[in-house]
Each structure stands twice: as C-alpha cells, then as structure tokens.
Amino acid sequence: MLHSTFGNASVSPKYSEITSVVGKEPPSGLELASCVDASQAPVTVGCFPFPLDPAGADPTGVDVASRPDVLVRTADVGINQLRVLPSLRAILPVIDASFAHGAAAYPTDELHLPVRSREALAEALSELRPMIERLRTLPASIWASTDPRLLLLARLSVRERPLQPRRDPRVPETVRFPDEAIFPGLGLMAERLADQGFLRRVFFDRLTVCPRCASARLSLRELCCSCHSADLKEQAIIHHLRCSAQAPEQDFRQGSRLVCPHCRRDLEYFSVDYDRPGSVLVCGACGHASSDSAVGYVCLDCAAEGDAEQTSTRPVWSYELTEAGRCQVLSGFPLPEADGRPIRERVAAFLAKAKTSREPACILVARLHRGARPARDWEQVCGLFGHVFAETFTIDTETIASPPIFLAFLQGDSKEDVVAELPRIRQALESLLRDPPEADYGVYGLEDVEPLLAGAAG
Amino acid sequence: MGGLAETLGTSWRLLWELPGWSVIALFWLTFVAELPRYFLGVQATAAMLLFRERRRHGPIGPLPRVSILLAGHNEEDAIEKCVRSLRQQTFNDFEIICVDDGSTDATFEIMKRLRREGLVEAAIRLDLRGSKPSALNLAASVARGDVFVVVDCDCSFEPNAIEELLRPLAEDPALAGVAGNILVRNWRKSIVSSLQGIEYLVSISLGKAYADVLGQVACISGAFGAFRRRPWMRVHGMDTGGGEDFDFTVRLRMAGYKVAFARHSICYTDVPDTLYALLRQRHRWERDTFWVRMRKYKRLFNPFRQGFRWTETLHQWDFVLFNLLPTVVFPFYVTWLVTTYGGFGIVLLGSVSIFLLSFDVLFFCCALLVSGHFRYWRLLAFVPLFGPFQSYLMRLDRLYAFATEWIFSRSLRDNYTPQKIRDWATWK
Ligand SMILES: [Zn+2]
Numbered sequence: 017m018l019h020s021t022f023g024n025a026s027v028s029p030k031y032s033e034i035t036s037v038v039g040k041e042p043p044s045g046l047e048l049a050s051c052v053d054a055s056q057a058p059v060t061v062g063c064f065p066f067p068l069d070p071a072g073a074d075p076t077g078v079d080v081a082s083r084p085d086v087l088v089r090t091a092d093v094g095i096n097q098l099r100v101l102p103s104l105r106a107i108l109p110v111i112d113a114s115f116a117h118g119a120a121a122y123p124t125d126e127l128h129l130p131v132r133s134r135e136a137l138a139e140a141l142s143e144l145r146p147m148i149e150r151l152r153t154l155p156a157s158i159w160a161s162t163d164p165r166l167l168l169l170a171r172l173s174v175r176e177r178p179l180q181p182r183r184d185p186r187v188p189e190t191v192r193f194p195d196e197a198i199f200p201g202l203g204l205m206a207e208r209l210a211d212q213g214f215l216r217r218v219f220f221d222r223l224t225v226c227p228r229c230a231s232a233r234l235s236l237r238e239l240c241c242s243c244h245s246a247d248l249k250e251q252a253i254i255h256h257l258r259c260s261a262q263a264p265e266q267d268f269r270q271g272s273r274l275v276c277p278h279c280r281r282d283l284e285y286f287s288v289d290y291d292r293p294g295s296v297l298v299c300g301a302c303g304h305a306s307s308d309s310a311v312g313y314v315c316l317d318c319a320a321e322g323d324a325e326q327t328s329t330r331p332v333w334s335y336e337l338t339e340a341g342r343c344q345v346l347s348g349f350p351l352p353e354a355d356g357r358p359i360r361e362r363v364a365a366f367l368a369k370a371k372t373s374r375e376p377a378c379i380l381v382a383r384l385h386r387g388a389r390p391a392r393d394w395e396q397v398c399g400l401f402g403h404v405f406a407e408t409f410t411i412d413t414e415t416i417a418s419p420p421i422f423l424a425f426l427q428g429d430s431k432e433d434v435v436a437e438l439p440r441i442r443q444a445l446e447s448l449l450r451d452p453p454e455a456d457y458g459v460y461g462l463e464d465v466e467p468l469l470a471g472a473a474g
Numbered sequence: 475m476g477g478l479a480e481t482l483g484t485s486w487r488l489l490w491e492l493p494g495w496s497v498i499a500l501f502w503l504t505f506v507a508e509l510p511r512y513f514l515g516v517q518a519t520a521a522m523l524l525f526r527e528r529r530r531h532g533p534i535g536p537l538p539r540v541s542i543l544l545a546g547h548n549e550e551d552a553i554e555k556c557v558r559s560l561r562q563q564t565f566n567d568f569e570i571i572c573v574d575d576g577s578t579d580a581t582f583e584i585m586k587r588l589r590r591e592g593l594v595e596a597a598i599r600l601d602l603r604g605s606k607p608s609a610l611n612l613a614a615s616v617a618r619g620d621v622f623v624v625v626d627c628d629c630s631f632e633p634n635a636i637e638e639l640l641r642p643l644a645e646d647p648a649l650a651g652v653a654g655n656i657l658v659r660n661w662r663k664s665i666v667s668s669l670q671g672i673e674y675l676v677s678i679s680l681g682k683a684y685a686d687v688l689g690q691v692a693c694i695s696g697a698f699g700a701f702r703r704r705p706w707m708r709v710h711g712m713d714t715g716g717g718e719d720f721d722f723t724v725r726l727r728m729a730g731y732k733v734a735f736a737r738h739s740i741c742y743t744d745v746p747d748t749l750y751a752l753l754r755q756r757h758r759w760e761r762d763t764f765w766v767r768m769r770k771y772k773r774l775f776n777p778f779r780q781g782f783r784w785t786e787t788l789h790q791w792d793f794v795l796f797n798l799l800p801t802v803v804f805p806f807y808v809t810w811l812v813t814t815y816g817g818f819g820i821v822l823l824g825s826v827s828i829f830l831l832s833f834d835v836l837f838f839c840c841a842l843l844v845s846g847h848f849r850y851w852r853l854l855a856f857v858p859l860f861g862p863f864q865s866y867l868m869r870l871d872r873l874y875a876f877a878t879e880w881i882f883s884r885s886l887r888d889n890y891t892p893q894k895i896r897d898w899a900t901w902k
C-alpha cells in the first residue's frame with residue numbers, strides 16, 4: 017500500500033483523492049498518491065494484471081468487501097483474461113495505463129492515461145469519481161451475482177450511458193457493441209432485456225444485409241439492367257438539331273470531332289448545331305443503353321451476388337436503461353426469466369403443462385412465404401401478421417411470433433377441432449390483411465410435438 | 475312548302491333545258507374531283523372484296539429481333555397502360571425502348587418502374603424536350619432489333635395488332651415498312667368524333683387498302699407502323715419539321731423501298747372531340763402535308779428529274795388533282811354558282827349533295843366490310859352529315875391551312891432557321 021502526497025497545483029485537491037492499492041504494485045511513475053481530503057472516502061485501485069488473492073490460488077477469492085473501486089491496466093492484458101469475479105469485470109471502471117496500443121485496443125476502458133504520471137492518474141480518478149460514487153451504492157447482491165443480464169444493467173446504470181453500438185468494418189455485421197468484449201452474446205441479451213422492458217430500443221441505423229449469410233459487408237454498384245455487368249459508362253446523348261439525329265455520344269465521336277452519323281456533318285457549336293439533352297448509361301459488356309440501371313450487391317463475405325432488392329435489412333438499436341431496469345439494479349433482485357426463451361423451450365414447457373393438465377391441447381403453426389416481396393414490405397407483413405395472429409385467439413392463449421413462423425399454443429382444443437376450424441381461422445386472419453402473404457398452416461397434437469421440436473431447432 | 479316545290483320544279487326544268495356543255499360547267503367539280511374519288515373508292519372496295527387476299531392466320535414466320543420504340547412527353551397517364559397492353563399481345567417477343575422526351579410529370583418514374591418489372595428494356599430520359607422524331611431516332615439508335623415498331627403512347631391495340639403488323643414483313647423480305655390500321659376509339663363521344671370515325675374508316679381502312687393494292691401507300695403513320703432497321707438507317711431516320719411520318723415514308727419510297735398496309739393490324743386512337751380541337755389538329759396536319767409535298771418534295775413532280783419514279787410522281791399528282799385543286803377552286807365555284815344562278819345554285823348544290831350521299835352510304839358500307847369491324851355500323855346515322863362536313867368544313871379548313879403555309883411559312887420552314895424553334899411545334 018502506497019501513500020504519498022499530492023501537491024500539484026494543476027489538480028484540484030478536492031478530486032485528487034488517495035488511494036489504496038490492491039494487488040500488484042504500480043510501475044514507477046504511477047505511484048498512487050494519497051491526498052487527504054476529509055470529505056471524500058479514499059478510492060481503492062486495483063492494478064492488474066494481479067492476483068487479487070496474493071496466493072493466486074482462488075481467482076475469485078477476493079471478497080466483495082475488499083474489492084477495488086477502479087481497475088488500472090498496467091500491462092497489455094485483456095480484461096477477460098483477468099481472473100476476477102464477473103461482477104467486478106462487468107461493473108468496475110478501467111483506466112488504461114498500459115500505453116500498449118492506444119485507445120483502440122481496449123474499447124471498454126473508461127479512460128486512457130495520456131502520460132505516465134501521478135497527475136494524470138489523479139485527474140482520471142477525479143473524472144471517474146461520480147461513477148465510483150454510484151457503484152458504491154450498488155447492493156451487495158449485485159456484486160455477488162453471476163447473471164450477465166443483471167450485471168449488464170448494473171454496468172449501464174453505473175455509467176449512466178446507453179448501450180451504444182459502434183461501427184466496425186472488421187466484423188461482418190459492421191457494427192458491434194464494445195461491451196461485447198465483456199458480455200459475449202450481448203446483442204441477443206439486450207434484445208431480450210428490451211422485450212422484458214428493462215432496456216428501451218433507440219434506433220441507431222438500418223443495415224442492408226446479404227440474404228445468404230446476413231453479412232452487412234456488401235458492395236453495392238450500378239449494373240446493366242440487361243446483362244448485369246457493372247461495366248457501365250455514362251454517355252451524353254447528342255441531338256443534332258439540323259437533321260434531328262439523336263444518339264449516344266459514341267455514335268457521333270470520331271477522334272476529337274463530333275460527326276453526325278446520319279447527315280455526316282460536323283457538329284461544332286454546342287446549342288447551335290447540337291444539344292446534349294440527357295445522358296445514358298452504356299454497358300461495356302453487352303452494349304445496352306438506358307438512363308436507369310439496376311443496383312446489385314456482392315457479398316464480401318460469402319461472394320453471393322444479386323439484385324439489391326433481394327437483400328434484407330436489419331435494424332440496429334442502441335439500448336437505454338429504463339426505469340424498470342434501474343429499479344432492478346438498485347434492488348439487486350434477480351431478474352425474472354425472459355420469455356425470449358427459444359421456441360423449443362417454450363414448446364417443451366407447453367407440452368409439459370398440457371400433459372399434467374390432461375386437457376386436450378395442440379399447437380397451431382403458420383409459416384409465411386416471402387415470395388418476391390422486398391425487404392421492407394416483408395418486415396411489415398410479418399409484423400402485421402404477428403399482430404393479427406396474436407389477436408385471433410383468446411387473450412390467455414400464448415402465441416409466439418418468430419417470423420416467418422408463428423405459433424399459437426391452444427389449451428383446451430383438440431387437434432381435430434382446430435383442423436376443422438382452420439379454414440375459418442385462416443379466413444379471419446387473411447381478411448384483416450390488405451395483401452395477405454402466402455402461408456402454410458399446420459396443427460400439431462401433443463403426440464406430434466416431438467417432430468415439431470426437431471423442426472423448430474433446425 | 476308550295477314555294478319550295480315550285481323552285482324545285484323550275485330548277486328541274488331549267489336543268490333539262492341547259493345545253494350539254496353548261497351541265498358540265500355546272501358539275502365540273504363533281505366530275506373532276508368528287509366522282510373519281512368515289513368511283514375509285516368503290517373500285518377499290520370491289521377490288522378488295524374480289525381479290526381479297528386469303529387471310530393468313532396462325533403464327534408468323536421467323537422474324538429478326540423486334541424493338542418497339544415508345545417516345546412520349548408527359549404521358550404519365552398513358553404509358554403504363556400502353557406498355558402493359560403491348561405485353562399482352564399475341565406476339566410479344568420484342569423489346570420495348572422508352573424515351574421520355576423532357577416530361578415534367580412522372581413519366582420517367584413510371585418507365586423506370588416498368589423497366590424494373592422487366593416489361594421494358596430501356597428507359598431513357600431526356601431533360602431537354604426535343605421533338606417526337608428525334609426521340610424516335612434516339613430510341614432507334616439504342617434499340618437492338620432489326621425491325622422497329624413505332625407506336626403512340628395513347629393508342630390501344632387489338633390483341634393481335636403487332637402480329638398482324640409484322641406479318642407482311644415476315645412474308646416479304648423486300649418490304650421496308652408497314653402501316654397499321656388506325657380506328658377511332660372515342661367515336662361515341664361527340665358528333666365531331668363520330669364523323670372522324672367515319673373518316674378514319676373510309677380514308678384508312680378503305681383508302682389505304684386501296685392504295686396498297688396500287689402500291690401507293692404514301693404514309694406510314696407515326697402512331698402505328700413498323701420499319702426494318704436497314705432502310706431506316708439508310709434514309710437516316712426521321713426528320714423534324716412536321717409531317718415527319720409522311721416525309722419518312724416518302725424518303726423510303728424514293729430510296730426504292732416497298733411499303734405496305736396491314737389492314738388486320740388494328741390500333742385505336744382518340745381523336746379531337748370538339749370542332750375547335752379538330753380544326754387546330756387538321757390545320758397543323760394540312761400545313762405539314764403541304765410543306766412536305768409542295769416544298770420539300772417539289773422535285774417529284776418533274777417527270778424529267780434524275781431517278782424519276784412514276785410511283786412517286788403519281789401520288790404527288792394525285793394530291794394536286796384530287797386534293798389541292800378542289801380545295802382551292804371550291805370556294806370560287808360555290809360563289810360563282812350562287813351568284814350566277816341564285817337560289818337555283820343552292821338547290822343545285824343540295825341535289826349534288828343528295829346525289830353524293832348515296833355514294834357516301836355505299837362507300838361507308840364498303841369500308842365497314844373491308845375493315846371487318848361491324849360495330850361501327852351505328853355511324854351510318856352520321857353519314858348524311860359526312861359529305862357536307864368533308865366538302866365544306868374540312869375543305870375550308872384545309873384551304874386556310876394551305877394558304878397560311880403558302881404565304882407565311884416560307885421563311886420559318888427554311889432550312890437555315892434554327893431547328894430548335896421548329897421542334898417545339900411538332901409535339902402537340
Ligand atoms: Zn450489359
């Protein structure tokens with residue numbers, strides 16, 4: 017434990033609070049100074065890489081009481097390589113003092129020290145002070161929790177910031193959450209928390225993605241609408257006013273001169289002899305000419321090619337903590353189980369429930385066919401269908417919308433009843449849609465559910 | 475009533491007492507202009523009915539690639555319907571090239587959508603409005619077919635119209651162009667359009683069929699016709715200056731090409747339904763005709779010119795004898811008749827009209843037979859109006875057009891006038 021005084025005038029003494037160090041001793045030049053400021057509790061700093069447990073036997077052995085307030089990275093080691101409690105990893109702010117790869121190397125770090133000095137560190141700590149105050153108010157149960165969802169909420173709550181995606185051309189999705197380094201599978205987790213009301217989706221961007229591999233690393237370019245070559249060149253249209261010959265420039269071009277292909281006269285004066293009333297895109301591959309062009313994509317990841325209209329789009333959200341999410345963190349209660357369990361689990365749960373109740377039960381499955389619908393239209397149709405689908409059944413009927421598949425768990429109805437009712441159900445569904453999609457319907461009795469489970473998994 | 479009967483009686487006696495030469499003097503216009511027209515028409519019909527070609531059905535023979543050229547200016551209401559109806563044709567192995575000639579409405583957006591749907595091969599946008607012939611030239615320059623079909627956006631077609639239009643080209647490799655048969659779509663709209671319904675039947679269905687028998691089809695309408703690429707390119711495409719379709723056909727013929735009329739290939743067009751609109755339209759047409767015939771191709775009258783072709787000279791003289799001359803002389807004739815004979819002159823004109831009416835009826839029935847579109851029989855009720863309508867109203871309008879063209883536009887049509895100014899006149 018190091019104590020020294022901090023007499024530097026450039027740092028307000030109020031914030032240059034002093035610090036106890038857990039674990040490894042800081043490298044020279046970063047001696048942690050202690051400035052006695054009675055109004056503030058001292059900050060505990062953990063410098064890593066460290067064995068928090070000096071014996072190094074139990075990586076999570078550090079007890080919550082002796083946890084540091086801040087972690088300082090002193091060497092080029094990723095946070096995931098730290099053998100600490102998941103809560104520490106998720107919640108504690110990190111100051112990067114490794115000077116290893118610059119700011120880009122550790123995107124989850126809160127601050128990067130510009131120079132190796134006590135002053136810099138003290139300033140960083142004072143900047144992090146509000147965050148430290150907040151994390152000190154977290155209930156003990158949070159520190160003991162291993163539920164990544166709860167820890168994610170706590171992380172956002174302490175930092176008072178949304179979960180913000182960042183553009184990253186190195187991943188096929190082209191955006192990712194920096195926090196994913198700490199929470200693997202963060203995207204899905206955030207979606208479920210949003211469904212449960214703990215996070216609020218805020219629109220970030222919409223990605224155009226490859227219909228085959230969902231990569232957003234697509235190259236879009238204009239194509240010849242006849243042969244789909246990208247070898248297009250824009251050419252002026254020339255109108256010879258005198259003889260009303262009108263054609264793309266190449267028909268007129270003879271070296272540096274323009275000669276009318278019809279009357280063989282030289283075209284000399286623009287707007288007297290001739291006009292350029294428009295332009296065409298001429299294909300170098302097949303010679304086709306048109307003022308408009310097709311737009312095609314090529315996927316940089318799987319090399320799939322096609323018409324841009326066949327691509328799908330996917331919204332990307334950032335997520336804000338809702339009031340419910342904040343309460344959850346402050347209470348420290350465990351999170352309820354999400355209903356975003358995979359379809360498979362929910363089917364299995366329904367099956368178990370139906371078996372115990374001894375009532376007849378079955379599952380109605382609708383599968384929509386996209387056909388040639390453009391992506392936006394398709395999303396709209398799926399959304400609308402899901403809405404109508406859920407409203408078609410009684411209010412306590414559990415339904416799942418997982419486009420293009422929609423399920424309804426029908427308790428109390430036998431398969432035969434539902435099959436007989438199917439035309440009516442179908443009609444009711446489709447009468448509410450202006451442009452109903454093509455759909456298959458299937459009814460599965462309890463004895464059929466096993467193959468369905470296999471299907472849903474696949 | 476008694477007075478009228480008396481006048482008629484006197485007139486009748488007077489007519490018989492006149493010496494033979496003066497009867498001819500009285501009726502010379504009828505003898506020179508109208509009778510031959512009717513006579514020839516009836517002959518034509520008879521010829522058509524007698525030597526009626528054994529109409530061929532079934533798919534047409536192998537054809538080179540076909541391109542349909544569609545040029546339009548502010549055609550957002552018509553273009554889509556036109557393209558879709560073309561794609562419904564019995565023969566639809568063709569590409570469609572659309573040119574938007576400087577529209578200010580959504581024409582190009584619609585063309586692009588049709589292109590994305592694959593109904594159209596190319597959609598070309600001109601920001602500056604040119605003229606219809608130059609837009610067609612552009613379409614032809616990017617088209618890849620060896621046969622060009624030119625249609626107007628606001629036409630509709632019989633399902634087999636394109637097939638029938640191309641049939642002569644498939645059968646006769648020497649043909650350079652084929653004119654389609656054009657009928658009136660809005661013939662029930664007003665009396666004016668009904669009268670034009672009769673006129674189109676008589677002058678196109680029957681008149682062109684007759685001209686075709688004689689090898690005298692002088693105009694392939696820009697509203698509906700087909701051309702082979704090679705002749706099109708050889709005569710350097712369409713020219714601007716009004717009457718471009720007629721001018722183009724004449725150039726094809728002068729270059730030695732044959733053109734034909736396909737009477738089973740039927741398209742429908744809307745005609746002006748008010749008298750004012752009709753007179754304006756005809757005024758433009760007649761001026762263009764006059765300009766092309768009497769100025770641009772004046773040399774065709776000369777039988778001693780180089781490369782003389784009697785077929786070209788024939789249709790020029792036909793125009794002068796049966797069109798220009800009666801038009802110019804008619805008002806003088808009527809004036810002379812009325813001033814010389816007073817009331818008797820009017821009775822005379824009336825009886826000539828009644829006499830000609832019987833021909834009109836016969837003529838109309840023949841046209842109906844030749845066209846094969848019997849639903850136009852209702853127009854029979856308007857046939858009595860058709861004669862006076864043609865002889866007086868249309869003839870006066872034509873005279874006015876010829877006169878204005880003769881007097882005023884010598885310089886405007888001059889080849890050294892910047893074409894830009896002229897172009898504006900040629901879109902409606
Ligand atoms: Zn191409």
Ligand SMILES: [Zn+2]
Nearest residue numbers: 256259276279
């Ligand atoms: Zn030229």
Ligand SMILES: [Zn+2]
Nearest residue numbers: 226229315318
């Ligand atoms: Zn891909």
